[in-house]
Amino acid sequence: MTILVLAGTSEAKEICKSLAGLGVDAVASLAGATRAPTPLALPVRVGGFGGEDGFRAYLASAGITAVIDATHPFAARISERTARVCKALHIPYLQVLRPAWVAQDGDDWTEIGDETEAAQIIPKGATVFLGTGRQTLARFAGLEGCRVICRQIDPPTAPFPFEGGEFLIGRPPFPVAREMSLFIALGIEWIVVKNAGGDASATKLTAARRLGIPVLMIARPQMPDAARVANAPEAVAWALSL
Numbered sequence: 001m002t003i004l005v006l007a008g009t010s011e012a013k014e015i016c017k018s019l020a021g022l023g024v025d026a027v028a029s030l031a032g033a034t035r036a037p038t039p040l041a042l043p044v045r046v047g048g049f050g051g052e053d054g055f056r057a058y059l060a061s062a063g064i065t066a067v068i069d070a071t072h073p074f075a076a077r078i079s080e081r082t083a084r085v086c087k088a089l090h091i092p093y094l095q096v097l098r099p100a101w102v103a104q105d106g107d108d109w110t111e112i113g114d115e116t117e118a119a120q121i122i123p124k125g126a127t128v129f130l131g132t133g134r135q136t137l138a139r140f141a142g143l144e145g146c147r148v149i150c151r152q153i154d155p156p157t158a159p160f161p162f163e164g165g166e167f168l169i170g171r172p173p174f175p176v177a178r179e180m181s182l183f184i185a186l187g188i189e190w191i192v193v194k195n196a197g198g199d200a201s202a203t204k205l206t207a208a209r210r211l212g213i214p215v216l217m218i219a220r221p222q223m224p225d226a227a228r229v230a231n232a233p234e235a236v237a238w239a240l241s242l
């Protein structure tokens with residue numbers, strides 16, 4: 001039995017640690033999006049598989065007998081394809097999907113379907129904090145005319161894709177008090193986030209609530225109709241049950 005863990009999240013890191021500790025034969029896969037990812041406890045392969053054909057070839061050559069998909073709640077393409085291919089090949093597949101964030105008292109959230117809708121709500125000239133990463137940055141081009149600050153882990157390799165934007169480099173964790181100081185120092189008037197869920201990155205939402213800053217919350221993409229758990233321990237229990 002060789003389990004493939006599709007990684008890129010804190011849950012994946014935890015799953016890798018547990019499987020390694022239990023001596024389960026498994027390999028982790030990273031897309032290669034982050035230049036210096038935090039180390040994983042399992043052997044790691046890095047980079048895309050080369051589309052569906054490449055993925056099928058990899059499953060066969062690596063002798064993969066089950067897949068735990070612990071990719072990000074917004075990494076919809078890899079999850080859709082993996083679920084579909086595993087079903088076709090009769091390889092057990094499990095998705096690890098943490099619960100979405102839910103607004104609580106004091107939150108001022110507006111849900112949007114995707115990044116392009118932000119410009120319909122945020123007024124020109126506003127100072128905006130994007131906690132959405134750089135990959136989808138170009139989709140915020142309608143925010144030109146605002147001061148847009150995009151936080152990302154790695155230093156930029158390309159200029160900001162539209163006028164008025166700037167990068168802010170930062171690697172989590174981001175404690176609430178530091179997020180509040182940052183938002184005050186930058187004069188943030190709007191925050192845009194993806195509904196990623198999880199405690200670690202909820203600190204910016206707590207900071208926004210305490211400071212009364214409105215949040216645009218990008219709704220989650222559709223995920224495959226497949227076996228699913230909400231956290232790492234449940235995924236490890238699934239692996240042990242195979």
Ligand SMILES: NC(=O)c1ccc[n+]([C@@H]2O[C@H](COP(=O)([O-])OP(=O)(O)OC[C@H]3O[C@@H](n4cnc5c(N)ncnc54)[C@H](OP(=O)(O)O)[C@@H]3O)[C@@H](O)[C@H]2O)c1
Binds near residue numbers: 008047070133
């Ligand atoms: N989207 C986000 O907001 C976000 C946030 C934090 C972390 N991440 C992580 O960053 C990675 C890429 O995210 P995305 O939104 O670009 O994904 P995506 O749109 O669903 O997938 C795009 C392509 O990236 C490759 N890929 C994705 N995850 C992979 C993995 N774990 N191992 C090997 N290849 C992988 C695949 O390439 P091939 O077709 O060549 O196989 C896939 O077709 C994911 O692993 C995800 O967990 C994403």
